[in-house]
Amino acid sequence: MAQNLDALRLALQHSPDNAPLLMLFADACLDEGLMDEAEQSFQHVLKNDPANADARLGLARVALLQGKTSQAAVRAEQIISDTPSCAAAYLLLARIHITEGDRSKARAMYDKGIALNRSLADPGIEKDLHGVKPPEEETSGRKRGAMTSSGSFMESVSDDNDDDSHPRGGAAFDLGLADFEKPKLNFSGVGGMEALKEEIRMKIIYPLQHAELFKAYDKKVGGGVLLYGPPGVGKTLISKATAGEIKANFIALGLHQILDMWIGNSEKNMHEVFELARQNAPSILFFDEVDALAADRRDLRQSAGRNLINAFLAEMDGAESNNDGVLILGATNAPWHIDPAFRRPGRFDRTLFVPPPDEAGRAAIIEVMAQKKPIGELDPRALAKKTEGFSGADLKAVFDIATEEVMNEVMRTGKVIPLNTKDLIKAAGRHKATTKAWFESAKNYAMYSNQSGFYDDVLKHLGLMKR
Ligand SMILES: Nc1ncnc2c1ncn2[C@@H]1O[C@H](COP(=O)(O)OP(=O)(O)OP(=O)(O)O)[C@@H](O)[C@H]1O
Ligand SMILES: [Mg+2]
Incomplete structure (x- = not known):
């Protein structure tokens, strides 16, 4: 411990x-x-x-x-x-x-x-609480959840609908089959993001699917793409959907696996993960929260942690092995912490900014989310209008709040009550957009350390640079 x-x-x-x-x-x-x-x-x-x-x-x-x-x-x-x-x-x-x-x-x-x-x-x-009745309402008709040994009240509040793209490892790093899959999720399960989907098609999908054309021009297929943007905008989701879209093998390393490498015999594990991806090409090797690995802390170059970083960079360069057909995707919401060494040619040399959804994008996300709830009358456009600056995760919170609102009534009557536009708009009023704080940080970096135009897309998004 x-x-x-x-x-x-x-x-x-x-x-x-x-x-x-x-x-x-x-x-x-x-x-x-x-x-x-x-x-x-x-x-x-x-x-x-x-x-x-x-x-x-x-x-x-x-x-x-x-x-x-x-x-x-x-x-x-x-x-x-x-x-x-x-x-x-x-x-x-x-x-x-x-x-x-x-x-x-x-x-x-x-x-x-x-x-x-x-x-x-x-x-x-x-x-x-054995044998204790609640003070007011009668709850006898309600079934209580089964006791599970795993259910602990300390569990994360956002766990219920968590994306499963980064399975959690134990203390020892164990790359079982659970980490390796062909995701069922594809672009149709991701609302909006049309421009980004198109860029992914051009920069990622097309090259992987037409490797022979690229070879004819002696161009390598694969390499690294870094996705960055505010929290909750769907970086993890779109990465997984990209793999699903081309039916490529998807090997996901979340924060937990990266940390396990910090603890254990790291360089060897790093090598094994890349080998697995190479053997199963075309494949996507996804490093979520990649700043945990790639952060720019020069003092660490001296320390033990540097070995892991060097191992990662060597694997990315593919110096000793061939990375053809292996795409390395990284996602982060702290791109300013990424060491420039990770962005050199052959490494994460392409970047994609994942912005919060615009109004049409929000309407599309709302439609995707509504498929999972009992809905009465829904006007996605009207709700999208009222949710300026909301990320996908914020919209999910809106659905959660609205659900909670009707829950008392549902439990009282035992009937399913559908959600309507007005319930969702009311819920939106009780939630604050979470992307604003991110843009305040991002704006500073974009204005004062925009090396080689890394943050141009952020500046364009903020209207500080012409598109
Ligand atoms: N375009 C979208 N379509 C449908 N759902 C979305 C979309 N974007 C985000 N969501 C919802 O928001 C949740 C959070 O998205 P995700 O975890 O992919 O964000 P993220 O950008 O990776 O965030 P973080 O930076 O915090 O890791 C998803 O589980 C999903 O429910
Ligand atoms: Mg994520």
């Missing part, structure tokens, strides 16, 4: 603003009882993303563990009022009420949490 913590600490020196990494580190600190470090890390996440419910929940957990119960309660209640669909916040509040000795309030909160997300059922809380 302590070894894990050290590896996370090292990775963080390397990529200090990486939110998922900060969250992992903070959780590990909580497990080890390192409250101050946990608190600082949650605060750090919130500095860049003030609405992050996971990090806010983390601070409430810290307060509870420090015995500051009323502070913990205030924090948890605020999360619920801002993000009513945050099941984990109800469970934390249940814990707090148990600590305060109010078991019937605890029961009410616990039941609400479980109604939102059954997989959070917590045997520990169930045991504490």
Whole structure:
């Protein structure tokens, strides 16, 4: 465990603003009882993303563990009022009420949490609440979630619909078949993004599908493409869909696998991953949150971590092996942390900016999302108009909030109530777009360190450069 913590600490020196990494580190600190470090890390996440419910929940957990119960309660209640669909916040509040000795309030909160997300059922809380009835509403008709040993109330609030493109590894790096697939998702499952899809077709799909034409001109097929953009705009989603679109083999390495390499025998694993991709060409090797690996921290060149980075660069160069037909995709929302060495020819030498969706794009995403919900009357255009600056993840939050709104009624009547445009527009009013903060950082980099036009697309998007 302590070894894990050290590896996370090292990775963080390397990529200090990486939110998922900060969250992992903070959780590990909580497990080890390192409250101050946990608190600082949650605060750090919130500095860049003030609405992050996971990090806010983390601070409430810290307060509870420090015995500051009323502070913990205030924090948890605020999360619920801002993000009513945050099941984990109800469970934390249940814990707090148990600590305060109010078991019937605890029961009410616990039941609400479980109604939102059954997989959070917590045997520990169930045991504490055994035989306790909630104060108000009668809940006897409601089935409670089954107890699962894996369901813990500490689970991430955004886990329920998580994209599965980056399976989580254990402590040891294990490249099983689970990491290797031909995704079913293709471009039709990704709303909007028409311009980006076209660019991907030209820069990625066409070359991979017509390798012989490219060979005739002695042009290599493959290499590296870096996708960057604000959080939640669909970088991970479109990467997976790209592989699905061409039925290429897709090997995805998420933050967890990258960290496992930091901990374990890294260079060998790095080599094996590339070999697997080469043997299965045409294939896409996807490094999600690639800044955890490729961050620009010169001091690290001296340290042990440098070996892993050098191994990665050597594999990318394909100096010793042939990378033909292997496309390396990287995604990041902190491109400014990427070491320029990673962007040299033959490495991530092509970049694609993934902007937040425009109005038509939002309407398309809304249509894709609506397919998974009971919908009455829906005017995607009208909702798109009211959601300027919203990312795909923000739109997903809008659907979650609207769902939560009707949930009480659904449970009372036992009937499915369809969502309508007006419910969704109302929900949109309760959610703030998360892409703005990103553009503030990006704008500074784009204006003051726009080497070789790296950020031109950001400047164009902001209207600061002609298209
Ligand atoms: N174009 C889209 N069509 C449908 N759903 C989308 C789209 N864009 C984003 N989403 C939804 O938003 C969620 C977040 O998208 P994704 O994880 O791909 O974003 P990301 O850009 O990789 O974010 P991060 O930078 O935080 O890793 C997806 O799981 C999906 O539900
Ligand atoms: Mg992602």
